[in-house]
Amino acid sequence: MDAIIFTDRKGQELFPLTDETSIALLPLAGKWVLEHTLEALVDAGIREAHVVLSPYAEQVKAAFGNGERWGMSLTYSVTRGEESPAQALEQIQKNLVPPFLALRGDIIRSGELKDFLRKAEKTESAFVQALYGGENAYLTLCLDPLRTDFNSLKWTESRQPVSNQSSIDVEGVVARLDSLKDFYQVNLDAASGELKTFLIPGRQIALGLTQGRNTEAYPQNLKQGIALIGSNCHLHSSVELSGKVVIGDNVIIDRRATIESSVILPHTYIGELVEIRNAIVSGNDLIRVDTGSILKISDTFLLADLKTTTIDNGLGALFNRSAGMLLLLISLPLWPLALILSVLKSPRKPYFRYWLRGNKKELNNFGVPQRSEFSVGEWNVDVPVLRYLPRVLAVVTGDINLIGALPVSLDIASQRIEEWERLADRAPAGLLGPTQLNLPADANDDEKLMSDSFYAANFGFKQDLRYILQAVKSFFSSKAWFK
Amino acid sequence: MILHEQQHNDIDIIELSGRFIMADTPEVRNRLNSLIKEGSGKLIIDLEKVTFIDSSACAVLISAFKNMQIKSGRLVLVTSPVVQSLIELTRLHTIFEIIPTLPRAIEALESNK
Numbered sequence: 001m002d003a004i005i006f007t008d009r010k011g012q013e014l015f016p017l018t019d020e021t022s023i024a025l026l027p028l029a030g031k032w033v034l035e036h037t038l039e040a041l042v043d044a045g046i047r048e049a050h051v052v053l054s055p056y057a058e059q060v061k062a063a064f065g066n067g068e069r070w071g072m073s074l075t076y077s078v079t080r081g082e083e084s085p086a087q088a089l090e091q092i093q094k095n096l097v098p099p100f101l102a103l104r105g106d107i108i109r110s111g112e113l114k115d116f117l118r119k120a121e122k123t124e125s126a127f128v129q130a131l132y133g134g135e136n137a138y139l140t141l142c143l144d145p146l147r148t149d150f151n152s153l154k155w156t157e158s159r160q161p162v163s164n165q166s167s168i169d170v171e172g173v174v175a176r177l178d179s180l181k182d183f184y185q186v187n188l189d190a191a192s193g194e195l196k197t198f199l200i201p202g203r204q205i206a207l208g209l210t211q212g213r214n215t216e217a218y219p220q221n222l223k224q225g226i227a228l229i230g231s232n233c234h235l236h237s238s239v240e241l242s243g244k245v246v247i248g249d250n251v252i253i254d255r256r257a258t259i260e261s262s263v264i265l266p267h268t269y270i271g272e273l274v275e276i277r278n279a280i281v282s283g284n285d286l287i288r289v290d291t292g293s294i295l296k297i298s299d300t301f302l303l304a305d306l307k308t309t310t311i312d313n314g315l316g317a318l319f320n321r322s323a324g325m326l327l328l329l330i331s332l333p334l335w336p337l338a339l340i341l342s343v344l345k346s347p348r349k350p351y352f353r354y355w356l357r358g359n360k361k362e363l364n365n366f367g368v369p370q371r372s373e374f375s376v377g378e379w380n381v382d383v384p385v386l387r388y389l390p391r392v393l394a395v396v397t398g399d400i401n402l403i404g405a406l407p408v409s410l411d412i413a414s415q416r417i418e419e420w421e422r423l424a425d426r427a428p429a430g431l432l433g434p435t436q437l438n439l440p441a442d443a444n445d446d447e448k449l450m451s452d453s454f455y456a457a458n459f460g461f462k463q464d465l466r467y468i469l470q471a472v473k474s475f476f477s478s479k480a481w482f483k
Numbered sequence: 484m485i486l487h488e489q490q491h492n493d494i495d496i497i498e499l500s501g502r503f504i505m506a507d508t509p510e511v512r513n514r515l516n517s518l519i520k521e522g523s524g525k526l527i528i529d530l531e532k533v534t535f536i537d538s539s540a541c542a543v544l545i546s547a548f549k550n551m552q553i554k555s556g557r558l559v560l561v562t563s564p565v566v567q568s569l570i571e572l573t574r575l576h577t578i579f580e581i582i583p584t585l586p587r588a589i590e591a592l593e594s595n596k
Contacts (some may be wrong), residue, residue: 054577078576090591091582420574438505439539447542453573454538 029190054081111172132172324395358399404430427456500532524556
């Protein structure tokens, strides 16, 4: 039997945890959310599944691959997200042969799937919905697709079954992960063994204390309660854990820190003497589930995100600035020419300045690191090479790279809200790049954005070298000198 | 690139084949604009036979999507594996409704699912 797993929630309700990832990849008691569904399917003998994805689809595909690690064969398709299940089924590139199981992979259910299937296969209905402990389990066995009501799979659907006549209730629990509080509570419940069918990774080193591989923790860390610690973590011997605590992979907790009834997400540093209570900590985000407050901690001695990366993955900073210096020296004879032509064209304003978003990062008023602005000049002349000559100075100062996406103002950048629009922001801004070299100056904003998105999706050292060669060639072309 | 238009009941279908690149964008943009302006608000862009697509071509699709939104119509893409992988790479699948084959796209628009 095949399974169709819907994992296409957009995840606004779990922001900021879903700011840069999909719900399927959120860590829940040492595993990804989707992993729990895959394990339940394998346990029920289902080895083939098609996963319907939307936000950050490429991350999910990279994490789960062909499913071999879970003993499954996985295929994928993408949709706009949160569409009706019937509409999403229209879009998948797979012929569905009934009976098949349709279920959500971005919620949590703990119960015996085998029990449900055994009972459901005996019925003569066109479809059977699963209830776990009387609640909609977002799981339907489809025997006749044309007569199946898939609406109970909409994640916004109520907890109650759509139709009582075609549902089977088995023992279990369902968590919709529809709020940060719910995500927090499910983590704690899973760690304390309340979700019976969950396989919790790690080995128990003391009563109530379970830890993953390569983790350095001490039995005395646990003062009272239950703690689940992931892999590659380091806890100082003076750290105190109490209540129910879940700590993800690659977490460092410094001396005399106190953690009580909290969930610490992977790649987090918790500083000396810090006290965390009733909270989710993700990098430098402190989310208090009791008060609902979300704080961004800017002091890295208190909380820090260990996976923070720079946006410059292409040519190194030193190379960029050296190349900028060389370019400046080579271009010196052009500066007087630019000045003369600009004065002739516009004697009153031969040169003007404006602000663009660069690659350097600084903390804003809320303590969030963001790319800072830099001031750049432009000669008032129609010759493209001369007009943008002052931008070479920004390469020398390290504000932009030699090769990169087209620099934009903070205003334009702030209008990029959708996931596809923000892709271009992954690339560093540059003096030269595909947009600057290949598109006409009057190209519309969508064209420029898409060109930068293509670059952001593929940029790297080899590609940058190709653009340098193209730039040298373009310098001697008429396009560089005539508008 | 070859551009072919047809109509199925009130659904406009524009079929593109070959390489869809920057040089083709003015022609396709104009055709799409007039189809959206004069059409019934149901449009399928069939890219199943497109062998290559660049960023300018994607920008034309985005413009068509935005224009169709203004008209409150429905735009459906039918993609080839090459186009599909680029659409996923640039995360445009989060805005476009993509259906694997033309008959299924027509069916979806007719039943308005």
